[in-house]
Amino acid sequence: MRFPGKIYKDGKFWLAEIPILEAMTQGHTRKEALEMVADMVETMVNKKGFKAEVVLGSGGNFEVGSADLKSLISLLLQRKRELSNLSLAQAAERLGASSRNSYARYEQGRSVPTVGKLNELLNAVCPNTDLVISESQV
Numbered sequence: 491m492r493f494p495g496k497i498y499k500d501g502k503f504w505l506a507e508i509p510i511l512e513a514m515t516q517g518h519t520r521k522e523a524l525e526m527v528a529d530m531v532e533t534m535v536n537k538k539g540f541k542a543e544v545v546l547g548s549g550g551n552f553e554v555g556s557a558d559l560k561s562l563i564s565l566l567l568q569r570k571r572e573l574s575n576l577s578l579a580q581a582a583e584r585l586g587a588s589s590r591n592s593y594a595r596y597e598q599g600r601s602v603p604t605v606g607k608l609n610e611l612l613n614a615v616c617p618n619t620d621l622v623i624s625e626s627q628v
Contacts, residue, residue, distance in 0.1 A: 491562050492545065492555030497523055508554060511569050527554055534569070535561045537599075560599035563608065567597040571615040584614040 495508040497520060504523035507514040508531075515530045517523030524544045531542040531554050540561050545553045556562055571581050582593040595601045596611055603611060609621045 491559055492553035493562075493566075495527065495552045495554060497550050497552055506552070510566065512573055513569075524552060527552070531556075531565070535565050537561050560602050563602060564597055564599040567593075567611055567615065570612060570619070571597065574615050576615055581611075581615050584617075585610065 493508050493510050495506055497504060497506040499505075499520075503516045503518065504520045505514060505516050506523040506527045508527070511531075511534070513530060513534070515523065515526040517526050524546065528542040528544050532540055535542075535556075535558075537558075540556065540558055542554055542556050545555070547553065571578075576584070578590040578594050578597070581597075582588075582590040585593055587593060593611065593614065596603050596607075605621075605623070612619060612621055
């Protein structure tokens with residue numbers, strides 16, 4: 491699993507953004523900005539041993555991912571929930587669950603959801619967002 495991003499020059503700096511995470515970083519060079527992307531994602535995941543990998547594409551596109559799927563899904567769910575200003579209990583309530591643990595186990599990486607369940611979880615925390623799956627050629 492990888493999240494798509496864009497890198498572009500703005501004045502003296504290179505800006506790199508990952509729209510699905512609503513996150514952005516910068517660097518003095520393109521290479522530095524891409525290194526900062528990996529560092530930013532690793533910092534956001536905040537898990538010992540987690541390593542993010544940035545794959546450069548064409549036309550200012552890149553993808554950031556990791557072999558640690560649980561941690562990437564956890565990051566996505568936590569980020570979307572926090573950006574929606576929801577507590578774990580509120581996210582679980584939107585899922586129709588009686589316990590916040592039914593949502594939290596995915597956000598904490600104890601369980602990996604199926605694609606259908608991931609879509610359901612994302613709709614609970616950000617209902618106006620569609621999960622788009624694409625195959626990359628990067």
